[in-house]
Amino acid sequence: MAKLKIRRNPTRTYEAVYIFDSALEDTTIAEKLEKFHALLASTDPIELEHWGRRALAYKIGRHENGYYVIAHFTIAPAVLPEYERALKLDGSVIRFLLTLHEHELGAPKLSDEELASRRRVTDDDDDDEE
Numbered sequence: 001m002a003k004l005k006i007r008r009n010p011t012r013t014y015e016a017v018y019i020f021d022s023a024l025e026d027t028t029i030a031e032k033l034e035k036f037h038a039l040l041a042s043t044d045p046i047e048l049e050h051w052g053r054r055a056l057a058y059k060i061g062r063h064e065n066g067y068y069v070i071a072h073f074t075i076a077p078a079v080l081p082e083y084e085r086a087l088k089l090d091g092s093v094i095r096f097l098l099t100l101h102e103h104e105l106g107a108p109k110l111s112d113e114e115l116a117s118r119r120r121v122t123d124d125d126d127d128d129e130e
Contacts, residue, residue, distance in 0.1 A: 013074045015101035018087075019066035019094045022053045029067055032092065039083045040075045047072040056094075066094050072101055 020029050037046050051068035060066075080098070087096050 010076050011074050012077060013072065013101045015099050016071045016073070017097045018069045018071070019056070019060075019096070020069070021063065021092045021094060022065040022067050024067065024092055028092075029069070032090065033069065033071070036083065036086060036090075037071070037073070039086055040073060040079055042073050042075050044074045060094050063094050 018033070020032070024032075033048065040046070049070040051070065053065055053067050056064055056066050084098065087093050
């Protein structure tokens with residue numbers, strides 16, 4: 001008989017990208033974020049990155065600009081349906097995307113020594129072409 005694997009910590013790390021109506025005041029956006037994040041009942045602090053007002057890649061309804069916010073948080077998946085429902089019902093949220101945040105994308109940062117070494121190798125390769 002197969003044994004079931006029991007997860008001791010049923011929480012997962014998520015990343016949420018919000019695009020708010022750019023006509024909203026910064027204080028209103030902060031209040032809405034506080035309301036949405038209260039639904040998550042996260043015990044860990046929620047990390048926020050405010051990208052600010054930017055042009056959208058394409059027009060969404062009547063919107064050409066939006067206010068972008070990125071949030072990272074660790075929660076139990078069971079609270080997600082109510083959180084997503086609140087986001088969908090709020091008319092000031094133009095779009096949102098919620099994804100699992102399992103690891104950082106991109107290459108790891110290089111040390112100063114590694115960067116210098118790569119520059120030397122690149123400079124040496126340029127001499128061979130002549």
